[in-house]
Amino acid sequence: MTDTTWRPDLTQFPGPKYLALTRALREAIRAGELPPGSQLPTVRDLAWDLHVTPGTVSRAYQLATQEGLLAATVGRGTFVAARAPRLGPTQALFQERDLSSEPWLVDFRSPQLPDVGQGAAFSAAMQRISADLGHSWDDYPTQRGEAPLRAAMVDWLSDRRLGGVTADDIMLTHGGQNALLLVFLCCLRGDRPVILTEDLAYPGIRHAAKLTRADVVGVEIDREGMVPEALEAACQRHGAQILVLTPEAQNPTASRMGAERRARIAEIARRYDLQVVEDDCYSIAESDLPSLRSFVPERTWYVASLSKSISPALRFGYVVCPVGMGEAGRLTAQHGFFALARPVSDLVLDLVRSGAAAELRRAVQAEFSSRLQILVSGLQRFDVRWQPGLPFAWVPLPSGWRGSTFARTAEAEGVLVRQADEYALIHGRAPHALRIAIAGAIPLNRYQTAVETLARLLEKPPSDMAV
Template sequence: MDTIWPETLPTGAGPKYKAVAQIIRDGILDGALSQGARLPPVRDLAWQLKITPGTVARAYTILTDEGLLNAEVGRGTFVAPPLDEDTAFAPPIEVDSAAHNREAQDWRVNMVSPHLPSVGQAQLIRGLLADIARDPPSGMMHYPDRTNARPAREAVVTWLAAAQLGHMDQGDVVLANGGQSAILLLMQALLKGRKPVVLVEELSYPGFRRAAELVRADVVPVAMDAHGVIPEALARAAAAHDAQVFCTSPEVHNPTCLFTPLERRRELVEVARAYDLQIIDDDCYQIAAARAPSYRMLAPERGWYVSSISKSLTPALRVGAAIAPHGRAAPLRRAAEHAFFGLPTPILDLTAALLAHPQLPTLTAQVQAGINQYVQSAVNILGGYDVRWRENVPFVWLPLPEGWRATAFCQAAEAQGVQVRAGEEYAGREARSTHAIRFAINAGVHLQTFEAAVGRLRALLDNPPEQINV
């Protein structure tokens, strides 16, 4: 294998990552790299070629997406088995010109939103898109409608089998342009009156507030403890504000990672029934089997559920789902049809094929394994601090030690090439400042690059500002 690598890459022949990728393609084509051959680790090859690790990682990612390489978490990168005769060694097509692992990210690491590990889902999606382009089940000359969306809705039902949603069929599913779109559709379908009120957790996903602003609703935060929203606080807020909707994330709370146990969920359901609150259960961050029944299952007359593929497969496709209580999807369907008619028919066809694909469980498990590897590294580096984390959850909540305020820490982190989110972004404008940060797992950069970025966060935590403002 060593014979295929030049001492230095040729200059003036385009981006270096493309040159590395072409050397590997040529090696596979002429037999110098055989099936199953293990490629050098990213940093070793970068040192040998006198380029950055990010350049090598980008080349590896492109070839993995093309199906020429297989990346196995914890083992390395290997030459994949040959493709079928129609596509073997076909000229590469860069569908995404902004590659998942950019050279510029070798030092600067964005941890604002999760970047999932690339474990073969791009290759699968690309193949399914090619099949759909050749013979689209829904055609290419029609508006989307309920009929051609049915296979996708049925696939969603299969995909959510482990979510503990109670009785559900495809008629309860309304597809949306991602999870945020699904939340907005639910608010449009459920809220009534000139100035409705939405209740949210005192620390909560900012998208709840943004959707409420779009429908001109007031947002009222509700106090929490270690198990989620406090039932008595929910009752007081519902009574004081004549609220209509309660938004919550009981399986994976964003941003704190907490889990609302079954007994607390039952208490909150009783409050919702007493004050006629509809419950929006945002479960977009849950990529493993649910630990407790959803509100849709516990309160089938008022539980509405939201999910998407953004945190388990890819955020690029913008596929989300809102699940209505059984038999109550009509207002939700109207909201979707009045807003955008429906998802594009090629996306409907892709959703149907992707979510029912036999390879999907394996890919999802590999995504989980990749996320956990990065999470465990982050937790090990930050040992000694109050790190809040969970398996299979691609973000970490970190209360800051004395001496740091969240905004100042975020500015200091950005100066060190690391972008994170201040805890106050998850609180209402009138709330007390939250001295914590949330940082997401960025598996789009090499693990060593990610670890170096977390190490820079650790250095900041260890050295808070010394000046005292008076």
Template sequence: MGTIWPSTLTGSLAEKPGPKYKRVADTIRSAVQSGTLAIGAKLPPVRELAYQLSITPGTVARAYTILTDEGLLQAEVGRGTFVAERETVVMDDVWSRQLHLMERTNPNHVSLFSPRLVDVGQVALIREALRKAADCDRLALLNYPTRDAYQDVRQAVVDWLSDTALGPLSEQEIVLTHGGQNAVMTVLQAILKDASPTIMVEDLSYAGFRRAAEILRAKVVGVAIDEHGIVPESLDTVIRNSGASVLCTSPEVHNPTGSFTPLARREAILRVLRRHGVQVIEDDCYRMGEARAPTYRALAPELGWHVTSISKSLTPALRVGFAIAPVGRSADLRRVAEYGYFGLSQPLAEVTRILLSDPRSKPLVQKVRQEMGEYVRVAVNALGAFELTWDAQVPFLWLKLPSGWRAGAFTRAAEAQGVQLRSADEFALRDGRAPNAVRIAVNGHVTLARFEDAMLRLRTLLDNPPEQISV
């Protein structure tokens, strides 16, 4: 595919005010919005466009970086820069498939973009559960799902979550969802009522909160965090200024920093929420080990909504999650699920019941945790000389970059070395400030030796920053 730079854009560029890199970015942005540059169009290489416009390559590179961070452009290693299919920085399904293909065809490529679980026997257990589910009553494969028919499934979930402090919980209060993200969306639909609602997230947070809010036409505002999580004083100020009605947070394993919110801080946060009548959604999907503090639902039964899944314990492939409402709000949550997607399919629900009820499952979860911990230790051994936040029971690490590196430049350099990372920018609000850091996810699909080789490649980059800081 040839590159595209319509001649009309050169004249448009000359007419715009401001610094050259902003003029280039504004010109490309306008061209995409008007359709002059179509989705999928390939832009010229940095040096080629710089020559055409009689400006420096660094100016063009800076403009491309701004638009890539916005999600308007997408840079693909070895292929070039394209107009993205959608205005997000979230990797789409095509790119995801490309990463899997790269790992199969190129032994040097390792994706550390999202956690991938090691197989310690759960694949065989899932296959066995699928065979058993296929032998269910034939009418179950012909009828719509019903709530009463899924009672045994929900009870299996209650038993599965019995080691989590959730407060009083019965099977009637469990809502089955298509993974954790669907659970977040379901809860938000049950909560948000105003014509123009506002939700709060940490200044750095799981991007899925923001994506769900955007789909529901809700405004998103950030709350300051420190090493212990949300700062109560900031939370109070944001609520007063924005009128937000919901807080989305991950106190057990903060994504992306891996930090933990201790009990005293949670209680301080709840005092603020109670004072303003604000509800809280706790996303517990990333926790692999035992909980270190009671959930918000246990501490505030009238305010706390809980979301979790089996994605980081058994498998993300089945897309099974669980949503739990505060006391007295289960009917609202059930209504959204029943009218939104009619619940899980009967075969999937039956597979879930079989898996969660199997006495071999929890020991396998423990083994997954241990094996993933070995990958974390390998990463720490390779990168421990740098400012690294980690926990053996968290499937990712948070690396603050040393002097000489910027997050965007580092992720691009890592990609050039066959290692895919997430920049801190991807977890920040669109108008927020991101620290100079990256998240390194554990990839249990590759061997420990191959994972270690990827860590050593990152260490070589960290030890040798570029002479000029790239933006």
């Protein structure tokens, strides 16, 4: 049985539209209005009919899928799930959208790295590697075999104030998301452990938490990041095991935590015996502030990757483990995938040792900085929050705009943006704001025109806005 004409009335459900739609789905399924096997409207069709953004519908579908109410099949659509329980993940980490059929759209949803010669650098490195393969590629990779790359990453991190770091402290991973999951697997215990994070946070945190059967609780943030008093209250209430936060480059608000607050957060983590995940994946500029790991080296897992500074295609990340915990981290990685594939580890080692990685990082940051200045200048009349070198900015919306309304209007004008709702936790609330990512891969004239479009829309909130 299929039903592609379901059109709920969201006015009876208070709160954010995505939560209202999730409740409408839940009640329709439980009331039998949408029996098992019913096909739901496509994201775009339902968004059009309800006058919300596709992101709002997508998020509601994702939440209902997490609850086991829906099942999505690539190429077929989204259906009401059978009553049998689902095992494993029930939704994609992110929703892909093929823009090849919509070439007029400029995508400001996720940072796009500029082409600064990555292909040529990778090709040259591969030629050097291929000249000396030997027998080491004939067997499984090992954690011991990664020792030279771990030593190289210690040098790579010399521009960070991490406290004492040795090669024994490093765990290598398949990107930042994999690093989060490995740390959770290494540290969490019990049936329903609790993870604390910022109340606006990278969605991958809750996905990794779900895989480890953990609950995620949001902690209040302000313009300097996580609020220490709110963190302490959450510790007293929830008995959490892990704290995840981004003090250097908060995603999505672009805030940066000062040294004094970092010290206070570290002291609370020590007092309540929290393991700390310090996510630094987005910061590619040199930092002059001490990291959380430098304050509490015995409990901080510093997570980063090359995805935002060189290329996400490498799927290469790393963790600076707490002092004395490097072996435990590497054993967790070994249980997951033995060690990194030799083509990846050898390529990254060559790029770092040759200096090519550092050159690429400098060129990427220069282009990001240039385009960020264009964005900030174009939106200078508004409260744009940013940091030099970051590949995104945070824009609180002027009075009269709602996040969903603005995103829908911007898409109609050819520009895709992310609203704050996409970073809120499941039971959290989000301000009316946007995260605008730097599109480094499109021609500069298209980029400038898209910024001008956003400025024009921000200046003219709708006079008769649907709430």
